[in-house]
Amino acid sequence: xxxxxxxxxxxxxxxxxxxxxxxxxxxxxxxxxxxxxxxxxxxxxxxxxxxxxxxxxxxxxxxxxxxxxxxxxxxxxxxxxxxxxxxxxxxxxxxxxxxxxxxxxxxxxxxxxxxxxxxxxxxxxxxxxxxxxxxxxxxxxxxxxxxxxxxxxxxxxxxxxxxxxxxxxxxxxxxxxxxxxxxxxxxxxxxxxxxxxxxxxxxxxxxxxxxxxxxxxxxxxxxxxxxxxxxxxxxxxxxxxxxxxxxxxxxxxxxxxxxxxxxxxxxxxxxxxxxxxxxxxxxxxxxxxxxxxxxxxxxxxxxxxxxxxxxxxxxxxxxxxxxxxxxxxxxxxxxxxxxxxxxxxxxxxxxxxxxxxxxxxxxxxxxxxxxxxxxxxxxxxxxxxxxxxxxxxxxxxxxxxxxxxxxxxxxxxxxxxxxxxxxxxxxxxxxxxxxxxxxxxxxxxxxxxxxxxxxxxxxxxxxxxxxxxxxxxxxxxxxxxxxxxxxxxxxxxxxxxxxxxxxxxxxxxxxxxxxxxxxxxxxxxxxxxxxxxxxxxxxxxxxxxxxxxxxxxxxxxxxxxxxxxxxxxxxxxxxxxxxxxxxxxxxxxxxxxxxxxxxxxxxxxxxxxxxxxxxxxxxxxxxxxxxxxxxxxxxxxxxxxxxxxxxxxxxxxxxxxxxxxxxxxxxxxxxxxxxxxxxxxxxxxxxxxxxxxxxxxxxxxxxxxxxxxxxxxxxxxxxxxxxxxxxxxxxxxxxxxxxxxxxxxxxxxxxxxxxxxxxxxxxxxxxxxxxxxxxxxxxxxxxxxxxxxxxxxxxxxxxxxxxxxxxxxxxxxxxxxxxxxxxxxxxxxxxxxxxxxxxxxxxxxxxxxxxxxxxxxxxxxxxxxxxxxxxxxxxxxxxxxxxxxxxxxxxxxxx
Numbered sequence: 001x002x003x004x005x006x007x008x009x010x011x012x013x014x015x016x017x018x019x020x021x022x023x024x025x026x027x028x029x030x031x032x033x034x035x036x037x038x039x040x041x042x043x044x045x046x047x048x049x050x051x052x053x054x055x056x057x058x059x060x061x062x063x064x065x066x067x068x069x070x071x072x073x074x075x076x077x078x079x080x081x082x083x084x085x086x087x088x089x090x091x092x093x094x095x096x097x098x099x100x101x102x103x104x105x106x107x108x109x110x111x112x113x114x115x116x117x118x119x120x121x122x123x124x125x126x127x128x129x130x131x132x133x134x135x136x137x138x139x140x141x142x143x144x145x146x147x148x149x150x151x152x153x154x155x156x157x158x159x160x161x162x163x164x165x166x167x168x169x170x171x172x173x174x175x176x177x178x179x180x181x182x183x184x185x186x187x188x189x190x191x192x193x194x195x196x197x198x199x200x201x202x203x204x205x206x207x208x209x210x211x212x213x214x215x216x217x218x219x220x221x222x223x224x225x226x227x228x229x230x231x232x233x234x235x236x237x238x239x240x241x242x243x244x245x246x247x248x249x250x251x252x253x254x255x256x257x258x259x260x261x262x263x264x265x266x267x268x269x270x271x272x273x274x275x276x277x278x279x280x281x282x283x284x285x286x287x288x289x290x291x292x293x294x295x296x297x298x299x300x301x302x303x304x305x306x307x308x309x310x311x312x313x314x315x316x317x318x319x320x321x322x323x324x325x326x327x328x329x330x331x332x333x334x335x336x337x338x339x340x341x342x343x344x345x346x347x348x349x350x351x352x353x354x355x356x357x358x359x360x361x362x363x364x365x366x367x368x369x370x371x372x373x374x375x376x377x378x379x380x381x382x383x384x385x386x387x388x389x390x391x392x393x394x395x396x397x398x399x400x401x402x403x404x405x406x407x408x409x410x411x412x413x414x415x416x417x418x419x420x421x422x423x424x425x426x427x428x429x430x431x432x433x434x435x436x437x438x439x440x441x442x443x444x445x446x447x448x449x450x451x452x453x454x455x456x457x458x459x460x461x462x463x464x465x466x467x468x469x470x471x472x473x474x475x476x477x478x479x480x481x482x483x484x485x486x487x488x489x490x491x492x493x494x495x496x497x498x499x500x501x502x503x504x505x506x507x508x509x510x511x512x513x514x515x516x517x518x519x520x521x522x523x524x525x526x527x528x529x530x531x532x533x534x535x536x537x538x539x540x541x542x543x544x545x546x547x548x549x550x551x552x553x554x555x556x557x558x559x560x561x562x563x564x565x566x567x568x569x570x571x572x573x574x575x576x577x578x579x580x581x582x583x584x585x586x587x588x589x590x591x592x593x594x595x596x597x598x599x600x601x602x603x604x605x606x607x608x609x610x611x612x613x614x615x616x617x618x619x620x621x622x623x624x625x626x627x628x629x630x631x632x633x634x635x636x637x638x639x640x641x642x643x644x645x646x647x648x649x650x651x652x653x654x655x656x657x658x659x660x661x662x663x664x665x666x667x668x669x670x671x672x673x674x675x676x677x678x679x680x681x682x683x684x685x686x687x688x689x690x691x692x693x694x695x696x697x698x699x700x701x702x703x704x705x706x707x708x709x710x711x712x713x714x715x716x717x718x719x720x721x722x723x724x725x726x727x728x729x730x731x732x733x734x735x736x737x738x739x740x741x742x743x744x745x746x747x748x749x750x751x752x753x754x755x756x757x758x759x760x761x762x763x764x765x766x767x768x769x770x771x772x773x774x775x776x777x778x779x780x781x782x783x784x785x786x787x788x789x790x791x792x793x794x795x796x797x798x799x800x801x802x803x804x805x806x807x808x809x810x811x812x813x814x815x816x817x818x819x820x821x822x823x824x825x826x827x828x829x830x831x832x833x834x835x836x837x838x839x840x841x842x843x844x845x846x847x848x849x850x851x852x853x854x855x856x857x858x859x860x861x862x863x864x865x866x867x868x869x870x871x872x873x874x875x876x877x878x879x880x881x882x883x884x885x886x887x888x889x890x891x892x893x894x895x
Contacts, residue, residue: 402433
């Protein structure tokens with residue numbers, strides 16, 4: 001996976017909380033660590049004076065570290081995780097608070113809200129399932145705040161907040177610069193990038209700044225010829241029949257047509273291209289007030305996939321059968337008015353985000369398993385056993401999603417010189433996501449195949465909420481449609497008070513009241529989501545009977561749903577009669593810090609974070625196989641709020657005349673009603689939905705240091721020790737989720753890194769330097785569902801070979817159900833293991849005050865790290881880092 005510059009910046013910001021300038025190393029008798037100003041508490045303070053855990057790195061330091069164009073700085077901070085399937089399709093997790101996210105094909109309609117908020121300057125730009133992938137150009141600094149930040153930053157700041165702070169227009173005159181680079185990846189294509197900026201004062205009161213970029217990232221994954229029986233895809237009537245409940249009379253002798261990809265065979269087909277620009281205007285109204293307006297426009301275009309098939313030879317090969325692409329465009333306009341009124345600093349800020357996503361995804365794997373697989377690819381109804389067959393399973397998914405988000409915040413700060421200091425404000429946020437997802441999954445060309453052709457005209461209730469699917473049917477190849485508009489409106493009032501008890505001891509108290517309204521409207525080909533939620537919101541027997549009478553739900557199932565609502569098994573209290581979900585609450589934060597000396601501070605804090613509920617499309621649905629954990633099971637109407645309570649104790653120190661900075665934090669987090677995405681391969685009728693898996697605890701220690709070992713050598717590093725544990729599991733997930741005492745997914749028990757920067761003088765005003773870094777990430781578990789053995793069995797049946805991935809066995813019987821593998825043995829429960837890895841990078845350069853030239857080698861040892869195991873289509877795919885990459889970059893600044 002090629003990481004964006006934002007990813008690189010975040011990882012390095014967390015890996016090294018401070019560095020020195022090369023110029024300082026040359027000019028000062030004793031080099032010192034750079035002082036960084038941050039706005040983590042929504043007022044500007046030194047990073048070492050803020051009584052919370054926060055790491056940051058300035059844009060100058062990012063450039064000196066070579067972060068701007070690093071291809072493979074994968075997860076270079078121990079307590080931050082990037083998990084996903086490629087550019088524009090990733091989630092961020094901090095401090096082990098991770099869970100299974102919905103697969104990308106339905107993330108627009110059924111994903112969890114992020115647990116880590118991402119801000120571009122003052123604006124939250126997080127999005128469910130697909131965080132905004134902003135290319136980090138012309139950056140002032142990156143701030144990362146681990147732990148709950150909900151009192152100041154809101155709903156998605158449950159386990160942390162990442163803030164990308166851009167350079168603003170300055171009134172100091174003209175400045176400009178550019179940065180360009182080219183690189184070659186082992187076994188892959190060339191990559192190249194160019195960035196440029198200029199700043200100009202148009203008058204004494206008006207200044208503008210423009211930054212533009214284009215980054216082409218060459219591919220390294222090969223789409224090879226599908227050869228059934230040699231690790232390639234062939235499909236299996238056996239596994240189709242078995243998982244389908246014996247739908248095929250004679251699966252051993254039922255012919256299977258393997259898909260062909262001859263026309264799509266291509267080397268290095270996973271390309272990505274970022275292109276965009278940011279425009280800023282600053283207007284000094286008077287000596288007290290300033291207006292800033294900025295607009296960022298970006299397009300991200302990818303082709304191919306960024307994961308390989310482990311069943312194929314090598315670690316860069318895959319079999320795909322549909323041309324795949326992802327086009328992700330956004331425009332963000334922001335405005336900030338700030339000034340001083342008497343003794344108060346006033347800030348009003350707002351923004352409008354408009355994002356459009358158009359994707360085509362190979363969905364062939366979806367037809368390999370699950371209860372309806374025989375419907376999708378085989379004929380069997382009324383067809384003699386000897387004549388049954390399974391056709392070419394090649395399928396696809398197309399998505400068109402439009403998102404808009406409007407935010408407003410008004411806040412005030414009292415003077416930083418006061419003994420008591422107050423930050424208070426009001427916040428409004430309105431998000432609307434409209435999506436039409438078209439699925440080609442059913443094969444209607446065979447005799448006896450299930451007839452899906454009429455479903456495309458049955459968008460019930462809210463027919464054509466985003467499309468005209470009812471009156472103007474989709475093309476005949478489309479057999480399932482999601483047509484949904486999801487609106488989230490939030491209002492909040494927040495405040496944080498700090499009081500100096502003594503000259504060295506300060507106490508703080510913060511709180512946030514919020515109210516969120518979640519409206520989920522629309523339909524699928526088979527479910528009228530709007531009417532379903534209205535019926536549950538009404539909750540009466542009459543309303544439920546009236547709705548389900550329009551469906552094919554049996555009378556006994558309707559009675560069971562009504563009984564589940566009556567006895568509280570199906571919670572519906574948060575829905576009103578219109579089907580709108582409303583939740584409100586108050587969260588708090590308290591802290592105390594002691595400045596032991598000018599160089600050492602100790603602090604302790606308690607903070608709360610949360611994620612709002614998530615509405616399910618098919619609430620009330622039951623399992624096709626109602627055995628074991630699925631007996632009397634009903635899909636929840638919505639997952640409830642999950643909350644995180646965090647206690648931490650930390651210290652910050654700057655020692656030896658500011659030559660050594662060492663910070664560390666110990667923390668304990670308790671998560672209640674942890675949300676997760678659910679999808680059981682033996683019950684495909686579930687579709688995808690969200691649920692609350694139970695409770696969890698996280699204990700850990702974060703530490704980082706920066707040491708000016710000499711005037712020419714800086715050494716920095718970071719480490720993280722995390723112990724995660726499920727402390728309770730909901731009864732309905734027993735046997736599906738890991739048992740009590742199991743680890744949460746994706747987090748290594750130990751990880752750490754080291755960096756070294758050595759500067760040496762050359763002739764004239766030139767300085768040479770060498771940068772080196774090494775990163776270790778420990779073993780991690782994939783997913784929140786113990787379905788690895790089920791997926792591994794499907795892999796062997798479909799490809800003729802296993803994946804070769806390691807599995808940690810966690811239960812003797814999966815889901816408490818008597819499902820059998822191809823040898824007749826009951827499936828065990830377990831999760832795939834994402835094995836540990838070590839990554840190393842080197843760079844060599846020459847610089848002066850105006851230009852820099854650098855040669856870099858990323859992934860020196862050509863390590864193929866397992867960053868993420870994707871099981872969203874029944875067989876595992878492995879997302880890995882870019883192979884060894886060697887490149888050159890050059891930058892020049894005009895002043």
